[in-house]
Amino acid sequence: xxxxxxxxxxxxxxxxxxxxxxxxxxxxxxxxxxxxxxxxxxxxxxxxxxxxxxxxxxxxxxxxxxxxxxxxxxxxxxxxxxxxxxxxxxxxxxxxxxxxxxxxxxxxxxxxxxxxxxxxxxxxxxxxxxxxxxxxxxxxxxxxxxxxxxxxxxxxxxxxxxxxxxxxxxxx
Amino acid sequence: xxxxxxxxxxxxxxxxxxxxxxxxxxxxxxxxxxxxxxxxxxxxxxxxxxxxxxxxxxxxxxxxxxxxxxxxxxxxxxxxxxxxxxxxxxxxxxxxxxxxxxxxxxxxxxxxxxxxxxxxxxxxxxxxxxxxxxxxxxxxxxxxxxxxxxxxxxxxxxxxxxxxxxxxxxxxxxxxxxxxxxxxxxxxxxxxxxxxxxxxxxxxxxxxxxxxxxxxxxxxxxxxxxxxxxxxxxxxxxxxxxxxxxxxxxxxxxxxxxxxxxxxxxxxxxxxxxxxxxxxxxxxxxxxxxxxxxxxxxxxxxxxxxxxxxxxxxxxxxxxxxxxxxxxxxxxxxxxxxxxxxxxxxxxxxxxxxxxxxxxxxxxxxxxxxxxxxxxxxxxxxxxxxxxxxxxxxxxxxxxxxxxxxxxxxxxxxxxxxxxxxxxxxxxxxxxxxxxxxxxxxxxxxxxxxxxxxxxxxxxxxxxxxxxxx
Numbered sequence: 001x002x003x004x005x006x007x008x009x010x011x012x013x014x015x016x017x018x019x020x021x022x023x024x025x026x027x028x029x030x031x032x033x034x035x036x037x038x039x040x041x042x043x044x045x046x047x048x049x050x051x052x053x054x055x056x057x058x059x060x061x062x063x064x065x066x067x068x069x070x071x072x073x074x075x076x077x078x079x080x081x082x083x084x085x086x087x088x089x090x091x092x093x094x095x096x097x098x099x100x101x102x103x104x105x106x107x108x109x110x111x112x113x114x115x116x117x118x119x120x121x122x123x124x125x126x127x128x129x130x131x132x133x134x135x136x137x138x139x140x141x142x143x144x145x146x147x148x149x150x151x152x153x154x155x156x157x158x159x160x161x162x163x164x165x166x167x168x169x170x171x172x
Numbered sequence: 173x174x175x176x177x178x179x180x181x182x183x184x185x186x187x188x189x190x191x192x193x194x195x196x197x198x199x200x201x202x203x204x205x206x207x208x209x210x211x212x213x214x215x216x217x218x219x220x221x222x223x224x225x226x227x228x229x230x231x232x233x234x235x236x237x238x239x240x241x242x243x244x245x246x247x248x249x250x251x252x253x254x255x256x257x258x259x260x261x262x263x264x265x266x267x268x269x270x271x272x273x274x275x276x277x278x279x280x281x282x283x284x285x286x287x288x289x290x291x292x293x294x295x296x297x298x299x300x301x302x303x304x305x306x307x308x309x310x311x312x313x314x315x316x317x318x319x320x321x322x323x324x325x326x327x328x329x330x331x332x333x334x335x336x337x338x339x340x341x342x343x344x345x346x347x348x349x350x351x352x353x354x355x356x357x358x359x360x361x362x363x364x365x366x367x368x369x370x371x372x373x374x375x376x377x378x379x380x381x382x383x384x385x386x387x388x389x390x391x392x393x394x395x396x397x398x399x400x401x402x403x404x405x406x407x408x409x410x411x412x413x414x415x416x417x418x419x420x421x422x423x424x425x426x427x428x429x430x431x432x433x434x435x436x437x438x439x440x441x442x443x444x445x446x447x448x449x450x451x452x453x454x455x456x457x458x459x460x461x462x463x464x465x466x467x468x469x470x471x472x473x474x475x476x477x478x479x480x481x482x483x484x485x486x487x488x489x490x491x492x493x494x495x496x497x498x499x500x501x502x503x504x505x506x507x508x509x510x511x512x513x514x515x516x517x518x519x520x521x522x523x524x525x526x527x528x529x530x531x532x533x534x535x536x537x538x539x540x541x542x543x544x545x546x547x548x549x550x551x552x553x554x555x556x557x558x559x560x561x562x563x564x565x566x567x568x569x570x571x572x573x574x575x576x577x578x579x580x581x582x583x584x585x586x587x588x589x590x591x592x593x594x595x596x597x598x599x600x601x602x603x604x605x606x607x608x609x610x611x612x613x614x615x616x617x618x619x620x621x622x623x624x625x626x627x628x629x630x631x632x633x634x635x636x637x638x639x640x641x642x
Contacts, residue, residue, distance in 0.1 A: 012206060016199045024194035032192075039194060044206050051210075116188035135182035136189040138629070167176045170184060 012047060019064065020047070022137070023071050029132050030075040032121050042078050046070050065139050069147030072129045112170060119169035123162055130155055131162040175566055179630075186626040275319035275328065277302035277309075284311070293317075296337075304330060306344035307352060313337010313372070331355065340369035343384075359409050360389045368401075376410040485515070489524050496531060505532045512541075519549045530563070539563035539572075554586040558594050570601035577601070581614070592618060592627035599631060 023046050027039040049070050057066055120128055129148060133139045134155075145152045176184075277284075277294060281301040284294050294300065295314040302309055304319045305328045316333035332339065334356040343352045343363050354361040356372040359379065366384025371377065379388055381401045388399045388407055399417060401407045407417050488511070495504040505528035508521065515521045526541035539560040546556035557576050564572040577598040580586050586594045595618040602611030615631040622628050 010203075012203045013199045016197075016202050020197055020199070020202060021194050024197070025189070025192065028192045028194055029189050036194065040197065043197075044202070044209055047202075047206055048209060048213075051206075112184050113188045113191055116184050120185075120188075131185060132189070135185040163178055163181045166181050166185065170176050170181065 012051065015050070016047065019067055022064070023047075023067055026068060026071050026132065026137060027075055029136060030072065030125075030129060031078075032117055038078070042071075042074050045078075046074050049074065062139075062143060064137070065143035065147050068133055068137055068139060068143075069149075072133070072148055075129075076125055115169045115172065116166060119166045123165060126150075127158045127162040127165075130158040131166070134159055183626065183630075275305045275321055275330075277304050277317070277319075280308075293335075304328075308342045310340040311337070313339070315339055328352075334370055334372045336372055338369065338371040340367075342367045358390065362387050362389070366403075376408055378409070379407040381405055485518070486520070489520055492524060492528070496528060501528060501531045504528050505534075516544075517548045519545050519552070522548065535563045535567050536569075539567075543576075554580060555590065558586050558590045561594070561597060565597045565601065570604035573597055573601035574605055574607070578610075592622040592625045595622070596627040596630055600634065603634070 020043055024036075024039050024043045027042050027046075028034055028036065046067065050067065053070070057063070120131070123131070126148065130144055133144045133147065134141075139147065141152050141155045144155045148155075279300065279302050281299075284296045284300040284302070293314065293316045294302065294311055296311050299310060299312045302311070304317065305321060307319075307328075307330060309315070309332070314335040314337060316335060317331065319328060319330040321328045328350050330350075330352045332341070332352075332354045334354060339354065341352070341354065341363075343366055352363050354363075354370050356370050356377050359370075359377050361368070361370060361379055363384065363386040366386055367382040368384070368386055369380045369382075371380075379386065379401055381403050383403050385400060385402045388401055389396055390399060390407075390409055399407060401417065405417060492504040492508055495501075495507075505525070508525040508528050512518075512521050512525050522541055522545035526538040526545065529535070529538035529541060542556045542560035542563070546553045546560070549556070557580055561573045561576040564570075564576070577586075577594055581591070581594055581598050584591065595614055599611045599614035599618060602608075602614055604611075612635065615635050618631045619628045619635075
């Protein structure tokens with residue numbers, strides 16, 4: 001990271017190798033409607049931001065958590081840019097009461113996945129971010145707080161709210 | 173008391189996330205792209221993010237598996253209009269007097285990841301059913317596709333590239349100028365109005381035709397050959413060998429026909445079962461210009477249902493699915509239980525019955541039904557047993573979990589994707605039944621065999637917990 005801070009772009013290669021897939025996957029998950037191409041595109045932006053802000057990075061933090069923070073901010077920024085540019089109205093979500101029947105109990109995992117996707121879609125962005133960073137990326141509460149710029153307490157409050165919404169949906 | 177603890181909710185989110193993971197990408201190309209981007213930015217050019225019609229993933233929120241006869245989906249299917257990418261040279265793909273219209277897939281069922289642009293990619297870890305215009309495809313694997321309708325009503329040109337896995341398609345008849353082609357490596361299949369499947373593995377590529385006729389072009393030893401594959405036949409193209417044409421023993425018309433070799437190639441081997449037939453079964457009839465299918469039977473008030481003739485069974489099941497959509501789960505379950513008495517060996521019936529039992533709040537009955545299905549269908553035994561064990565696990569019956577999972581985990585007859593989770597459940601159940609050593613051994617094996625998975629993380633936590641309490 002010190003090389004990056006001094007403008008040495010060749011340092012990007014190994015960082016990409018280690019973290020790009022995680023960042024792209026995270027971007028895909030933070031916005032359920034996002035496609036792979038947009039996520040890859042935003043990944044480039046994330047690493048660009050990483051380069052620009054490399055000077056501020058402190059050794060004590062986990063680089064992964066730092067990147068997650070950048071990714072979360074980039075993800076939010078991209079979303080509002082998209083809507084502003086396209087001038088589209090908010091999407092209608094699927095009707096929450098509809099549990100689509102599947103081909104059988106073997107596909108209950110798909111059933112649960114779809115419910116999770118549905119529930120995540122309805123969460124406010126900060127709750128969704130906290131949920132994914134905690135459950136999927138395995139960041140600690142302190143790391144999430146630092147990454148998203150909120151107090152540690154706020155992280156737990158949002159996490160429990162997110163879980164409550166998901167639980168309600170999964171119990172249907 | 174909820175089934176869903178914090179840990180279970182987190183697990184469900186992790187499971188969902190696995191379906192939304194990015195593939196590996198090339199570092200060198202990435203660095204070059206970032207460099208270019210930085211240069212462009214410093215020259216103060218506006219940076220536009222290219223967007224993707226993969227917003228079709230929102231269609232998942234209102235999914236209904238279409239019932240037969242092309243009934244309208246009950247829930248609204250949401251689709252975002254595709255946006256034009258502006259960072260590359262612009263490709264006008266909007267409908268217009270001299271333009272084309274790109275057909276985007278309408279996902280009917282499943283969790284896909286979609287690529288972008290005029291030539292797109294559909295990748296599915298499990299199975300996905302999607303409509304491309306009037307055609308319907310079922311995919312398990314990775315498919316690249318282009319579907320374009322010319323605005324002069326000259327029919328739809330569709331090209332599908334099967335990168336890996338399996339694809340089944342139901343293709344509508346086309347107007348003059350239209351075409352539907354599937355390319356799988358060296359094999360290309362061109363069709364008009366049929367139902368067929370293509371399966372591409374490491375060892376061979378297989379084309380199975382259910383209805384109609386397709387023309388398959390293969391690279392033969394003396395140059396490309398065109399082989400006609402008719403309904404009830406299957407073409408196998410081994411990667412190191414010559415293609416051979418088999419008759420499908422399941423098709424009643426050709427059950428007593430010996431396999432016929434294609435022109436100039438040696439006789440083929442015996443046809444084996446393939447899950448491509450399951451994929452074909454996923455293609456409930458799309459709205460094709462064909463004679464209407466028989467009407468759906470009404471649900472009987474008495475528990476005993478007269479079994480319908482064989483071809484109408486899928487219609488019946490589709491009807492029960494529809495019943496469950498509108499909330500009549502108990503009625504559908506009762507009808508399915510009666511149906512299962514008359515069709516004790518029908519996996520589709522048992523599968524749907526177990527789903528209904530689960531939905532109706534009877535998870536133990538559902539688990540027993542799954543075990544029946546496992547006994548009937550050895551090919552899916554591992555998966556059915558795993559799902560049954562999951563139900564027993566949630567119902568706090570660790571003894572059953574151990575009985576079911578222990579032999580299959582050690583023989584690894586559980587599908588690979590489910591193995592980490594199966595090991596976790598087994599380990600926990602063994603600990604719960606007092607088999608401390610076995611449980612620890614299972615969990616340790618899990619962390620060794622599947623490092624980095626969430627199941628391994630949970631196993632580590634359990635193992636540490638055990639040590640802490642010592």
